[in-house]
Amino acid sequence: MHSFKRIIPASFVVLWATGFIGARYAMPWAEPFTFLAIRFVLAAILFAGLSAVLGSRRASRKEALHAIVAGVLMHGVYLGAVFWAIHKGMPAGLSALIVGLQPLITAVLAGKFLGEAILPRHWTGLTAGLLGVVIVLWPKLGAIGGGVTAATLTASLISVLGMSAGTIWQKRFASGGDLVSATMWQYVGGSVLTILGSLAFETRTITVNGELVFAMAWLVLVLSIGAIFLLMVMIRDGEMSKVASLFYLVPAVTAVIAWALFGEQLNLLQIAGMVIATLGVGLATARPDRPQPTRARASR
Numbered sequence: 001m002h003s004f005k006r007i008i009p010a011s012f013v014v015l016w017a018t019g020f021i022g023a024r025y026a027m028p029w030a031e032p033f034t035f036l037a038i039r040f041v042l043a044a045i046l047f048a049g050l051s052a053v054l055g056s057r058r059a060s061r062k063e064a065l066h067a068i069v070a071g072v073l074m075h076g077v078y079l080g081a082v083f084w085a086i087h088k089g090m091p092a093g094l095s096a097l098i099v100g101l102q103p104l105i106t107a108v109l110a111g112k113f114l115g116e117a118i119l120p121r122h123w124t125g126l127t128a129g130l131l132g133v134v135i136v137l138w139p140k141l142g143a144i145g146g147g148v149t150a151a152t153l154t155a156s157l158i159s160v161l162g163m164s165a166g167t168i169w170q171k172r173f174a175s176g177g178d179l180v181s182a183t184m185w186q187y188v189g190g191s192v193l194t195i196l197g198s199l200a201f202e203t204r205t206i207t208v209n210g211e212l213v214f215a216m217a218w219l220v221l222v223l224s225i226g227a228i229f230l231l232m233v234m235i236r237d238g239e240m241s242k243v244a245s246l247f248y249l250v251p252a253v254t255a256v257i258a259w260a261l262f263g264e265q266l267n268l269l270q271i272a273g274m275v276i277a278t279l280g281v282g283l284a285t286a287r288p289d290r291p292q293p294t295r296a297r298a299s300r
Helices: 002-017 017-024 032-054 060-087 094-097 102-114 120-141 149-172 179-201 210-237 240-262 270-282
Strands: none
Touching: 002 017, 002 240, 017 210, 017 240, 032 060, 032 179, 032 210, 060 094, 060 179, 094 120, 094 149, 094 240, 102 120, 102 149, 102 210, 102 240, 120 149, 120 240, 120 270, 149 210, 149 240, 179 210, 210 240, 240 270
């Protein structure tokens, strides 16, 4: 079990980075809230079945409510806002750069609401990680285009706040129960918000083809089940500022995947950014120094 936990952070980063594959294939064929609503409903059904097969403990009403709130924030607000902004023309690189603020915001919230102590070297690591993200994404910021509006910028910022608040809520209120049951209720919360968004703002038109089916299968099985479950384990077992810092590695891994699969440019500047981001995450996740033994003082 200890060996498995050691590979969870790296596995999470790789799985989370592949999310762009599904988004890239899906967005031409479905509107964002409609696509996400279907994805979340499918994920909730799969987790309900998994919970029944494993005999997971049923969540209490309070646990379910807290998980639903976390799901509204982490899935509905975060992904809904990101997909909507990109669908409206926000460049993916700029969106990813704004989302890159999430670890810093989470660290601030963790200090305030969870009482986590963030050491100076951790702040240095978080700042270095953000610098690495900027360097990795810099070549993609040239073609800003007309998709950068007050609405899309606001949506991107809302997505960051949603993810940060959702992970803090999960850590503080919803990490004590069964992970499978809690994750199912998270997707119920995400489903409710995206279904309402779909009904209010979209035509719910879907073009079913191979690309859309592949995207849906990939995002449900790999992201909604695999990556999110690993994230829940890390939130339960780790400090939020350290868990959040892993998101700095996602743009770098995504750039490598895009280079391998789609032939996208990957230059020396971006590689340098990856190194800086990795070093930043290393500092941010460093364990605190072991307390030095103190000598007993003679009583006066």
